[in-house]
């Protein structure tokens with residue numbers, strides 16, 4: 517024991533506190549980075565799918581499925597787990613409201629999974645060609661007065677909808693969550 521060793525317990529205590537803070541921050545940073553990467557992967561997938569529906573990118577069931585699966589694996593339970601209460605607010609763009617609105621937030625994440633699952637199944641069913649049946653324009657009712665009722669019902673079962681419509685609902689779901697729970701970037 518040298519001179520000054522009497523200070524050790526206090527010093528050790530300080531190190532312990534600093535290590536705990538650094539640890540919590542590192543864990544928080546890691547999950548923020550992880551979810552931002554997941555969001556970026558979904559954005560790239562959405563862009564690829566949009567290209568296929570718009571005809572600026574060749575269609576393949578495999579490519580559409582890959583895009584749908586990228587969204588599916590990052591939504592639902594995986595997404596919900598990436599927004600723990602202690603990793604909300606600045607410097608991330610995730611609003612602190614997520615903690616207080618947990619149920620509503622989780623419902624959107626689950627809805628995204630449901631839609632991505634339906635899109636993935638539609639891609640399986642159409643390996644080579646983006647058929648007319650997969651198009652929104654092929655729904656006579658969409659132009660008619662039953663639109664409201666149809667959309668509402670459709671919202672509950674995406675498996676009955678043309679793939680393109682499901683894809684639009686996917687994009688709506690991204691936007692509806694962002695408008696509530698993502699801080700606008702200046």
Ligand code: HEC
Nearest residue numbers: 552555556558559608609610624625628689690693697698
């Ligand atoms: C349930 C809510 C929710 C859903 C659904 C959702 N997002 Fe997000 N998204 C967020 C939140 C919150 C952030 C901010 C995350 C952060 O900064 O930590 C975000 C951030 C992003 C970002 C920015 C990532 C970065 O680099 O900082 C992109 C891109 C993005 N989302 C794309 C999408 C796409 C595409 C979809 C749909 C396929 C989607 N999101 C669905 C909540 C959601």
